[in-house]
Amino acid sequence: MFNRVAADYHAGTHDTAVTAFGISMLAGAWLALRMPAPLPGWTCIPAAAAILVALLRGRMLLAGLGSGCLFASLALAAALGDRLDAALDGSQVEFAGVIADLPRQETRRLVMIVRIEGPDDLPRRVRLAWYEPTALPRVGERWRFRAKLQRPRGLLNTGSPSREAGLLRQRIGATGYASGPEGGQFIAAKADGLLHVRGRAAAAIAAAVPDPRAAAVLTAITLGFRGGLDATTRDALAATGTGHLLAISGLHIGLAAALGGLLFGAAGRRWGAARRPVRDWAALGALVTAVLYCLLAGAPVSARRATLMTAFGLATFVMRRGVSPAGALGGALVIVLAADPLAVMDPGLWLSFGAVATILAVVAARRAAPGRLVAVLRIQAALGVGMLVCTVAWFGRVSLVAPLANLAAVPWFSALVVPPALLGVALSGVLPGLAAALFMFAAQATDYALVAIDAVAAWPLASRAMTAPDGVALALAAVGAAWSLLPRPAPGRGLGLILLAPLALAGPQQLPAGGFELRVFDVGHGLAVMVRTRNKVLLYDTAAAWPGGDAAAWSVVPAMRALGIRRLDVLVISHGHADHIGGARTINAAFPGAMAWGGHDTSSVTQNMCRPGLAWSWDGVRFSVLHPAETFRGGTNDGSCVLLVEGPGGRVLLTGDIEAGGERALLDATGRIPVDVVIAPHHGSKTSSGPALVVATRPAWVVFSTNWRNRWGFPAATVVDRWQAAGAVPLSTERHGEIVMRFPPAGPSRPVLRRQAACRAWLDCAR
Numbered sequence: 001m002f003n004r005v006a007a008d009y010h011a012g013t014h015d016t017a018v019t020a021f022g023i024s025m026l027a028g029a030w031l032a033l034r035m036p037a038p039l040p041g042w043t044c045i046p047a048a049a050a051i052l053v054a055l056l057r058g059r060m061l062l063a064g065l066g067s068g069c070l071f072a073s074l075a076l077a078a079a080l081g082d083r084l085d086a087a088l089d090g091s092q093v094e095f096a097g098v099i100a101d102l103p104r105q106e107t108r109r110l111v112m113i114v115r116i117e118g119p120d121d122l123p124r125r126v127r128l129a130w131y132e133p134t135a136l137p138r139v140g141e142r143w144r145f146r147a148k149l150q151r152p153r154g155l156l157n158t159g160s161p162s163r164e165a166g167l168l169r170q171r172i173g174a175t176g177y178a179s180g181p182e183g184g185q186f187i188a189a190k191a192d193g194l195l196h197v198r199g200r201a202a203a204a205i206a207a208a209v210p211d212p213r214a215a216a217v218l219t220a221i222t223l224g225f226r227g228g229l230d231a232t233t234r235d236a237l238a239a240t241g242t243g244h245l246l247a248i249s250g251l252h253i254g255l256a257a258a259l260g261g262l263l264f265g266a267a268g269r270r271w272g273a274a275r276r277p278v279r280d281w282a283a284l285g286a287l288v289t290a291v292l293y294c295l296l297a298g299a300p301v302s303a304r305r306a307t308l309m310t311a312f313g314l315a316t317f318v319m320r321r322g323v324s325p326a327g328a329l330g331g332a333l334v335i336v337l338a339a340d341p342l343a344v345m346d347p348g349l350w351l352s353f354g355a356v357a358t359i360l361a362v363v364a365a366r367r368a369a370p371g372r373l374v375a376v377l378r379i380q381a382a383l384g385v386g387m388l389v390c391t392v393a394w395f396g397r398v399s400l401v402a403p404l405a406n407l408a409a410v411p412w413f414s415a416l417v418v419p420p421a422l423l424g425v426a427l428s429g430v431l432p433g434l435a436a437a438l439f440m441f442a443a444q445a446t447d448y449a450l451v452a453i454d455a456v457a458a459w460p461l462a463s464r465a466m467t468a469p470d471g472v473a474l475a476l477a478a479v480g481a482a483w484s485l486l487p488r489p490a491p492g493r494g495l496g497l498i499l500l501a502p503l504a505l506a507g508p509q510q511l512p513a514g515g516f517e518l519r520v521f522d523v524g525h526g527l528a529v530m531v532r533t534r535n536k537v538l539l540y541d542t543a544a545a546w547p548g549g550d551a552a553a554w555s556v557v558p559a560m561r562a563l564g565i566r567r568l569d570v571l572v573i574s575h576g577h578a579d580h581i582g583g584a585r586t587i588n589a590a591f592p593g594a595m596a597w598g599g600h601d602t603s604s605v606t607q608n609m610c611r612p613g614l615a616w617s618w619d620g621v622r623f624s625v626l627h628p629a630e631t632f633r634g635g636t637n638d639g640s641c642v643l644l645v646e647g648p649g650g651r652v653l654l655t656g657d658i659e660a661g662g663e664r665a666l667l668d669a670t671g672r673i674p675v676d677v678v679i680a681p682h683h684g685s686k687t688s689s690g691p692a693l694v695v696a697t698r699p700a701w702v703v704f705s706t707n708w709r710n711r712w713g714f715p716a717a718t719v720v721d722r723w724q725a726a727g728a729v730p731l732s733t734e735r736h737g738e739i740v741m742r743f744p745p746a747g748p749s750r751p752v753l754r755r756q757a758a759c760r761a762w763l764d765c766a767r
Contacts, residue, residue: 019330021064025337028068029344032076037761039073064334072341076168076761079342082123084151084174090709094146095122098191099137102202102219104227107547108132111227113172114145115192122149123173131179135186139199139225142191145184149176153708153764155522156737156754157555159396159468159562168762169345197429198223198296204428208436213450214443220246221413222421224298231549233450238395239457241402242409248297249352251414253290253306255422257314260289283314296425301336301343302352308332309356325360329353347394351387358386361485380406385497386485389477392466392503396562399463405456409449416445466503467564473502508564510534514620514648515744518677521559522733522754523551525707525714526579529654529679530560531645534619538570539594540643540654545582552583557590559738568594569618572610574640574656576601599628599656600639610641612669620745621647626673627658627666637682638662650676650743653697657682663693672696676748677741678728680704684715694726701751703739704732 032039039047047070054063095116103112109131116122128147137143151174154163167175178184190196202219209215216228226246237243264285287310294307312328333353336343343349362382380403391398399405424438456462469477480499483492511517511534521528523543528551531538537560543551560568568591573581575598584605588594597614598606614625627642628634640656653675658666659682667673675697681688684704702723704715720730731739737755741748759765 014327016327017060018327018334021060021067022330022333022337024061024064025068025071025334026344028065028070029072029337029341030068031065032069032072033342033344033760033762035073035761036759038077038080039070041077044070044074068337068341068344071338072344075341079168079171079173080762082171082173084123084149085121086151088121088149089151090148092146092148093119093122094144095119096142096144096187097126098195099139099141099143099199100125100192100195102139102199102225102227103137105136109177110136112137113170114143117142125170125172126174126176127167127170127172128175129177130183131177133184134181135184137184137186138189139202140190140192140194140196141186141199142188143184144187145178146182147176147178149174150709151764155524155551155555156758156763157522157559158738158754159558159560160555162758162763164763165345165760169342171342194295198225198298201296201425201428204432204435205424205439208424208439209443211443211447214446217246217446217450218417218421218439218442221248221418222252222425223296224248224300224303231553232454236450236453236457238397239399239401239463240405240409240453241391241399241463242405242453244351244355245409245413247348247352248294248300248303248306250306250309250356251418252297252422253293253303253310255419256293257286257290257310259426261286264288287311287314293422301340301346301348304336304339305329305332305349305352305356308335326357329356329360347390350390350394354387354390355383358382358485361386361487376407377403382485385481385500388500388503389474389481392469392477393474396468396558397463397465401456401459401462405453409453412445412449417442417449420445465561467506467508468562469503469506473506477503506564508532511619511742512744515742516619516621516645516647516649518645518652518741518743519559520679520703520705520733520739521556522737522739523555523705525683525710526551526582527574527656527679527683527705528552528556528583529705530556530565531623531652532565533621533647536569536618537565537567538572538623539568539587540572541574541580541656542571542583542587544579550583550586552586552590556583557586560591565591567591570594570623571596571606572641572643572654573598573602573606574642574654575599575636576604577636577657580656581605597625597641599641600634600636610643621645626670627662629665629669632662632665634661634665638665640681642666644673644675647743648745650748652677652679652741652743653699654679655681657688659685659687660690663688663690667692667696675699676743677701677703678723680715680719680723683712684719684732685712686716686718689719689722691722694722694728698726699723699728700748701741702728702730704730704734706732706734708734710734 047066051063051066096118097114097116099112100115101113103110109129110133111129114126114128116124116126126149128145152164152167156162202223202225205218206215209218213233219228220226261282265282268281290307290310294303297303309328309332312331359379362379384403420438421442424435428435476499480496483496486493513534517532519530526544527541528543529540543556571587571594573584581602596606597608597610599610610625612626612629616623624644625641626644628639632639637657637659638661640658640662642656642658643654645652653673673696676699678697678699680702683706706714723730731751733739736753740752755765
């Protein structure tokens with residue numbers, strides 16, 4: 001069979017067949033997760049038979065593609081089957097479970113993952129927010145919670161990760177919240193042995209290291225708990241391309257394996273040499289400690305890859321049979337995907353396997369052993385090229401200083417942070433005093449490194465946000481990166497870099513003169529609307545803020561960056577309520593220099609007040625402020641800045657939160673305002689969208705910016721009915737996600753509803 005594979009793929013080893021199988025299996029799993037529904041159950045047996053036939057005929061690419069598709073579809077069906085029953089969606093339930101991850105402390109609440117033990121009709125894992133908690137649960141403890149649960153749901157915008165995809169990847173079947181003393185009660189301390197050991201080690205780090213930032217980094221590096229990392233640290237690591245230092249990878253597994261090999265080798269030399277060679281005992285010890293540490297670290301994809309490659313290497317060492325590094329990498333990929341097909345949704349899989357593949361390509365390409373510095377520089381340059389596609393596709397930004405930063409950070413962390421931190425974890429249960437000293441040493445080294453990383457991240461050109469590329473640009477860039485890394489004497493390797501150009505040159509989609517685009521972001525309860533003409537950009541409202549964050553940072557800024565927006569010309573804040581003004585400072589920091597106008601109670605973030613008569617034109621599109629007049633004395637909602645956008649192809653009315661009084665004043669001043677789209681006043685509340693406004697505007701579409709299952713019941717059913725009776729098609733961000741409407745000069749195009757356009761089997765995209 002493998003001889004036939006060698007002939008088909010022009011490869012002389014079984015390793016090439018395994019690698020080809022792994023790569024095609026990855027492609028099959030990726031395709032399966034992009035389907036609108038999992039494969040029907042009846043297709044499993046025919047699919048398995050077809051895969052077996054392909055294997056017997058040596059068609060490894062076809063067999064791998066089918067295997068990946070089948071395994072991923074089965075895993076997806078199992079994960080979807082474990083979601084909260086629709087009948088329990090939004091209900092209050094009581095359950096017992098084990099704390100499965102380090103609780104993240106936020107203002108007024110704890111966020112944690114709970115592995116439910118009962119009742120049986122609930123999902124196995126839930127993400128729970130406990131407001132006003134009375135205690136701090138520890139990893140591995142058993143608790144009883146009384147919480148309101150709902151099926152996985154999240155915001156959906158261009159440029160930001162899908163929350164539903166992240167919950168699926170973690171196999172979380174519900175989210176929910178509890179509150180106050182009755183929200184949670186402690187049951188038992190050591191409900192899960194492994195989780196308890198991990199939690200105890202994390203507690204030892206926190207107790208020994210007074211700096212919470214350094215403690216969070218050490219906890220992530222050694223135990224895989226990343227919940228304690230603050231936004232500043234994450235952003236600095238991303239800007240410098242050093243985020244991979246937190247991954248449990250080859251360095252960590254290698255150190256653990258080396259320690260186990262030394263200990264078992266010494267023991268084997270003393271007591272077991274007569275039964276087996278010492279090298280076998282050392283290999284066994286290395287494998288055992290590598291596996292144990294992988295489990296202790298939570299078994300992330302990067303750790304599983306490193307552990308499997310270590311196992312392949314040890315098998316080669318013991319059996320004295322050649323397995324190439326490329327074959328070990330391919331075999332590890334096959335095993336990881338077979339055990340966890342949903343790992344294809346984890347950027348860690350792509351970055352971990354991609355980085356190792358890039359390093360192997362560099363090693364294979366050399367003709368003679370270069371100097372150590374030259375080899376390191378060559379590897380860093382190759383990683384910059386090889387990882388470009390992954391970083392752009394997953395994170396939308398590229399670090400321009402990554403090679404320089406990693407040149408110093410990798411050896412620093414490898415020598416001064418990871419070894420003492422790992423040794424401290426190993427000794428924390430038996431020699432706590434020595435472990436604390438090791439943690440303090442590693443923390444001090446971490447502090448020095450973070451100071452340098454922060455300084456480099458602050459450089460103006462440290463990183464660049466990239467416009468989200470289309471599939472064709474990503475495919476060309478992937479081919480170009482792979483071709484440029486081929487071993488010599490592959491022809492035209494330098495020309496492969498030309499195929500990377502579409503990533504760097506991508507920009508906003510061009511609009512015709514007189515045309516404009518309206519984009520209503522999915523920001524939950526709040527409002528943020530972007531209006532873009534051919535050369536200018538306006539943002540109307542900045543969504544909500546909450547303790548520790550805001551929707552502008554989570555959704556609006558990433559979307560604008562992904563769309564290629566580098567400059568904001570005008571910012572309009574409708575009024576001063578938190579769900580509209582909350583992200584203003586984030587927007588001003590991301591896009592400094594924008595002219596800002598606002599309605600009532602916005603003087604803290606705007607330079608000018610909106611007044612009727614204020615108007616301007618951009619690229620054949622006219623913007624006019626219609627309300628509030630200087631003499632208007634209504635409240636904050638009714639004092640919202642109302643903006644009319646009109647071009648040859650259509651008219652849009654943005655109304656903020658005006659209610660009955662504001663609507664009456666608006667219509668008294670303007671009379672009829674026929675438009676194509678109305679952004680519904682006050683999210684569709686009963687106190688807004690009065691009959692007079694509906695009749696005066698008569699839009700083709702009305703858009704409600706609302707949160708899923710919000711406690712106010714927005715939009716009110718009577719309001720939706722009123723707009724529909726006038727001929728408007730209702731759209732809402734809670735049902736449709738981000739809403740995009742384009743108005744070329746010839747007339748409005750059909751709205752693009754992101755939740756439907758990006759529909760997947762795991763995404764709730766019911767119309």
